[in-house]
Amino acid sequence: MTQVADFVLQRLTEWGVKRVYGYPGDGINGLLGAFDRAQGEPEFIQTRHEEMAAFMACAHAKFTGEVGCCTATSGPGAVHLLNGLYDAKLDHQPVVAVVGQQKRLSLGAHYQQEVDLELLFADVSEFCQMIVHPGQARHVIDRAFKTALTTRGVATIIIPNDVQEEDAQPSPPKTHGSVFSSVGWSRPRVLPDPDELRKAAAVLNEGSKVAMLVGQGAAKAEAEVVEVAELLGAGVAKALLGREVLPDDLPFVTGPIGLLGSKA
Template sequence: MKASEAVIDIFKEWNIKHVYGYPGDSINHLIEALRKAKDEVKFIQVRQEEVGSLAASAEAKLTNQVGVCLSIGGPGAIHLLNGMYDAKEDGAPLVVITGQVSHDLVGTENFQEVNLERMFDDVAIFNKRVTSPELVQPLLKQAFKEAYTQKGVAVLSIPDDVFSQTVKKDKLRSNVHSNYRLFPDKEDVKQAAMLLQQAKKPVILAGKGALSARKELAEFAEKIAAPVVVSLRGKGVLPDEHPYNLGNLGQIGTKPAYEAMAETDLLILIGTAFPYREFLPDDVSAIQIDIDPSKIGKWYPTDVGLVGSSKEILARFNEQLFYTENRSFLEACQENMANWWKHLDGIVADKEGKTLQGPQVIHQLHDFVEDDAILSVDVGNVTSWSARFLRMTNQQFVISSWLATMGCGLPGAISAKLSEPEKQVWAICGDGGFSMVMQDFLTAVKYQLPITVLVLNNEKIGMIKYEQELIGNIPYQTDIEPMNYAAFADICGGKGYRASTQDELRSALAASKENQVPTIIDVEIEDRAPLPGKIDWNQAKGYSKHLWKKLVEREGDLDMPSLKTVLKRLF
């Protein structure tokens, strides 16, 4: 068999259904093999390789299986880097295959030759160049194993002439891996149990590692009377309106989450590597549960680190711990959260004749999102609004959380619909993020993927504008040229709607549910700062400085406003 056909056999063994990429000279022999296998392994031709790697990364996050993308060497491989780093930072298993100049030309500075091993050295946990056809199968098998077991990026660079050469058919079984269980030391479990029973104000911070333990987490929180704060990747671990859920933490977080963290006497980190130390307690006891021992104590000093499955460890605690009778701290947090929901309801209340704002758009979306829908959220102000105003029940939520790369919303929706064709799929994007990858709306059209892209259009890079203001600067180069994204959808062969009022938005959302083609809803919104749940003094001071500069620039030095005037405008 040809080496390219051997690659397809390994794809099949790992149950790979989609390979994202763009054809080209140094992978044409592999593309031919994919053409022949198109009924079993579907090659998804994207319009730009970055979208391919972002889509493969999102698929890995959603399915917990290995995502695959490929490109030519040189420029195509360079384009892949953004999605590769997204997978690395979010712990998504990804296998990347790139072409390369013929192996007898490597090192001669030939056309499109790039030192791929050096370029991928930082992003990959496995990074090899195939130097002979006999190495294709063993190295690709190893790449899949490393990506899957280490939850990282594995790369093979394969010269095109290697793909065309004949190899002996190898015995496969490359996807067999040991079934093992990690469970912490008995003394550590005993010490953690003691801390849990002694705590008066325990708080749980749950991340993506707790998503597989939803039932156990809810029971654990009830047993120890602990409110649950979630990281961005952990959104959905409990329904947003669950009585123990205080929402997200940090700049995109809620005031009740911030205040609970300030009062806690025991922090319980479950499946999270939350990095923003300023939002965590100053000096309290901490228990951390994680499947990866390298994460224990990495971002917060822990008294007890428990290495193992969140599901199994929480189940064991639920069997052993006594029910906490004193629930005063939990009840205070719940009352605080009830007031927070009222605060958010006031923000999204329909104001007749007013221009739509981001929170109102997300709030309207609730009535049209199905219970098992997949929501691919882009990076920017939409992240903040989705985290706070999207009241999830059983939906899946996918985002570029650690790298936070703009443009991830559309690729995530494409891969979600390919992976789960029966589920409703939404991409929630700002106009800044969407316009970075909008050419690949054509990919959704080509493969007849009835996704709905909600574009919140304020003709600004809104988050950057806010960041510039927060440090006291006057916003510069954050405006975006006007664009009719609905008309763009129609031109591409999809369906587009524009909305600038509540009624127009509801009508567009309702219509999109019936469409069998990709849809864009272009929502005109006014600018609104994504203020954190709790504003600290430094943020207020920086924003005051921005207002001062703005007023001085507009009114001139002879009519300089007083600090009192500035603060009135701020508060």
């Protein structure tokens, strides 16, 4: 019989996750067994430290445009994820963390390595939920990914180790209280207010020497950035994440900071 841990990895794969960065621990023994059975789909990338796993998941999101994914055991392993997850939060990168927890039976007893993970991850996460029933796994995972993608932030899934090893319920029981969800997300189309655009254009047009600092906020607007810079004769500098807007292989960009236009 398929375990909840196997279903979790299957669902991650359906969301496009190809690799999960993490460090082993007994709080995720069920997941580690599932990784072995999954035979590389998704692949488990063992790091030297949980903190590194979270940073690698954030870097994965930055360099691929995909959701980064990391995992750690309960207690100290989970705490170690925080630095890397805050990097994702502050750089607005979609990252999903899958964290182990002690058995449900022992929660609330100050059991070994028991930490209030929902409270711990509340600030860094846009979504944080513990799976306490096998039928809950599907909608928690789906909502975590949809939240991470929509908010470009961190979503945390907590799974007690006894739940990981229970029989999976790929579809929740058809009973009152069950929640049904599916894999899939569409990027929203966000349009600025026309009056605010006119105000911004007026500010730019009144400038005599305009400089533009372009970061990830202008992602997928390369042509528009170039056009504005040429119309204004503006100098353009890239922020660290501005490579999404102005890649280094453009002819008028040199090095990590490039200049457009010649009038400024």
